[in-house]
Amino acid sequence: MGFASKSPWVIHYDASSCNGCDIEVLAALCPGFDVERFGIINTGNPKHADIFLVTGSVNDRNISVVKQIYDQMVEPKVVVACGTCACSGGIFHDCYNVLGGVDKAIPVDVYAPGCAVRPEAIIDGVVQALGILEEKSKALKESKRRA
Amino acid sequence: MSFIPVLIGTVAFAILAPVIGCFLAGLDRKISARMQGRVGPPLLQPYYDVRKLIEKDDVTVSGVDGVYMTAALVFTAFAGGIFFSGGNLLMSAFVITMAALFFIMAAYSSRSPYAEVGAGREAIQVMSYEPMVLLMAVCFYLASGSFMVADVFRGSVPVICYTVPAFIGFLFILTIKLRKSPFDLSTSHHAHQELVRGTTTEMSGKTLAKTEVMHWCETVLFLGWTGMFFLWGNPVSILLAIVVALLAWFLEIWIDNNFARVKWQAMLKWAWVVALVAGGVNIVVLMGFMF
Numbered sequence: 213m214g215f216a217s218k219s220p221w222v223i224h225y226d227a228s229s230c231n232g233c234d235i236e237v238l239a240a241l242c243p244g245f246d247v248e249r250f251g252i253i254n255t256g257n258p259k260h261a262d263i264f265l266v267t268g269s270v271n272d273r274n275i276s277v278v279k280q281i282y283d284q285m286v287e288p289k290v291v292v293a294c295g296t297c298a299c300s301g302g303i304f305h306d307c308y309n310v311l312g313g314v315d316k317a318i319p320v321d322v323y324a325p326g327c328a329v330r331p332e333a334i335i336d337g338v339v340q341a342l343g344i345l346e347e348k349s350k351a352l353k354e355s356k357r358r359a
Numbered sequence: 360m361s362f363i364p365v366l367i368g369t370v371a372f373a374i375l376a377p378v379i380g381c382f383l384a385g386l387d388r389k390i391s392a393r394m395q396g397r398v399g400p401p402l403l404q405p406y407y408d409v410r411k412l413i414e415k416d417d418v419t420v421s422g423v424d425g426v427y428m429t430a431a432l433v434f435t436a437f438a439g440g441i442f443f444s445g446g447n448l449l450m451s452a453f454v455i456t457m458a459a460l461f462f463i464m465a466a467y468s469s470r471s472p473y474a475e476v477g478a479g480r481e482a483i484q485v486m487s488y489e490p491m492v493l494l495m496a497v498c499f500y501l502a503s504g505s506f507m508v509a510d511v512f513r514g515s516v517p518v519i520c521y522t523v524p525a526f527i528g529f530l531f532i533l534t535i536k537l538r539k540s541p542f543d544l545s546t547s548h549h550a551h552q553e554l555v556r557g558t559t560t561e562m563s564g565k566t567l568a569k570t571e572v573m574h575w576c577e578t579v580l581f582l583g584w585t586g587m588f589f590l591w592g593n594p595v596s597i598l599l600a601i602v603v604a605l606l607a608w609f610l611e612i613w614i615d616n617n618f619a620r621v622k623w624q625a626m627l628k629w630a631w632v633v634a635l636v637a638g639g640v641n642i643v644v645l646m647g648f649m650f
């Protein structure tokens with residue numbers, strides 16, 4: 213295992229979540245689940261983060277923000293869509309202003325469904341994301357070596 | 360101050376301080392987690408973090424922040440070298456401030472609003488702790504008769520016997536120097552503050568790794584300053600100094616976990632009040648002894 217998956221720093225963005233999923237994301241950081249055991253830190257800064265946790269669906273207002281945050285993150289990076297809204301639009305999918313899941317804005321690596329998404333599901337999603345992060349990190353090293 | 364010991368000290372510090380500092384940072388994370396009822400990350404987590412940051416892609420906003428941070432690292436190593444080779448305490452204090460200034464420059468160079476706020480606050484932090492550091496050095500001089508750290512081993516009693524107020528004042532500003540809550544105004548490790556990353560907002564990858572390593576080295580140097588008060592002619596005192604330094608580190612972690620961030624006005628006011636009272640009283644008393 214490389215270092216990329218040993219120190220996954222996350223950034224959490226609430227796209228248009230009803231706050232149900234947001235609270236579950238924060239619950240994962242609290243003593244009950246304590247994801248810092250795996251080196252996970254909630255950075256609050258896209259430039260420092262490796263994993264982008266998005267909750268809620270995208271709409272015309274926040275699609276630019278989601279893209280901004282994604283663009284500011286430094287490679288290697290992965291995106292985890294947390295909650296049914298972030299995966300597909302959820303119960304808001306046919307609202308007049310909702311464009312759909314997060315994959316309408318940026319490439320999503322892992323979908324963690326649930327309404328609200330359970331902390332276990334988030335941790336599961338992040339663990340899957342770590343595998344992808346590791347692959348991306350290797351690919352980056354390869355391309356650096358070749359360059 | 361001869362040059363060769365300082366050079367050897369600097370090289371030794373540059374190699375050893377990151378190792379010890381990394382260990383201390385891991386201990387900090389672990390103890391903090393336990394204080395919050397959590398298990399916490401592995402002890403080597405800060406090492407994993409820095410290795411990961413080094414592996415990250417190179418992205419920079421200004422192109423020069425990496426250079427400034429390298430300069431900050433070099434000056435930190437130099438300050439540590441001066442101190443641990445038994446050199447001039449005042450010089451060590453000035454050189455480490457130089458490192459802090461380069462850190463501020465690195466933050467300013469990005470022209471990002473958050474980084475600029477962080478840099479401004481970092482400058483205020485320097486302004487807050489510097490008087491006490493200088494008065495601490497003066498008290499050290501009055502108590503030991505020299506600014507040279509190596510001369511503490513000539514004393515028959517530790518410097519602390521004459522400098523209790525100055526030591527307490529120094530412990531107060533140590534929290535500011537280590538950027539720990541309630542004085543983590545410029546940048547914070549906890550994402551629950553009104554300004555989270557501040558100075559390091561625009562730094563990423565290797566540049567951010569350099570700031571982490573610099574913080575490790577700073578921790579070792581400042582804990583060295585703390586231990587210095589407890590040294591005298593007896594070699595056993597080195598053990599005592601290490602124990603005191605570790606206790607001070609534990610105290611800092613405890614303070615970090617129990618106090619919310621203050622406003623900069625309060626920090627500046629209290630740091631200066633403490634410096635003038637603790638440092639001033641100590642100097643007056645010591646001067647009284649001399650005449």
Ligand code: SF4
Pocket residue numbers: 228229230231232233267268295296297298302303326327328329
């Ligand atoms: S998935 Fe459910 S809990 Fe989560 S944001 Fe959507 S509606 Fe709220």
